[in-house]
Amino acid sequence: MSRKVDDFLERLLFGFVTRVRGHFVALAALLFYPGVGLILPLAARWSESWLVSANVSGVSVAAAICLCWLAVQITAQQRRLLVEWTSDLRLLDAAEFEWFVGELFRREGWRVEETGQHGAPDGNVDLRLSKPGEKRLVQCKRWRSWQVGVDDVRAFAGALLREGVAGREGVFVTLSDYTPQAREEAKQTGLALLDSRDLYERVERVRRAEPCPICAAPMRLDRSAHGWWFRCLALNCAGKRDLGRDPVRAVELLTQHR
């Protein structure tokens, strides 16, 4: 019963802080403390024990509102970063994406052999990874639709079978996400699935920030008809750095060790 009440209150609180602006959240917090917790009991001349209870509840509710608001802000910030990063990565074409994924594994200590044949039918092996006593076969699906479906996962599992390799030695990498059926299928065959979030976390571990040469604000990777370049994110700053036609150089800069 109390569990249900807690869940309800939590939903109510999160619903409130995600729907209204910051200063309304501050107003609500002030309403509970000092409002309900101090001013109301003093004005109504409540007894001392009532005053203490009102004070404690007022402080608790006000603190809960503030913490909840903070949690929502932090999640939103993380989500923004993720979107920024994956949109950067989406600038890469299929071949560049494979190169990029290979580079990530290389930095994680694997020997990487690129074996992808672009335009080959689904289910082919794009990267072969090896370490002493270990190997992995990788398929990269850059970005096709919102989700990778069960058929894609089955096709790759079939390719592993033809190679005579156990399912747990297969890694499927995508910039999008997987359908629940695809995840279930992967669980049964032992296949590892990396989605945009996993990829983002791995990139974050090895990436290097690129500061603007004029104002030192962070720059963002971009691509135009003339090739790759970094442009400054600060307002009214023309800072940029031309990387030419070579995406390898751009990806190298993004993944260099600090």
Ligand SMILES: [Zn+2]
């Ligand atoms: Zn700048």
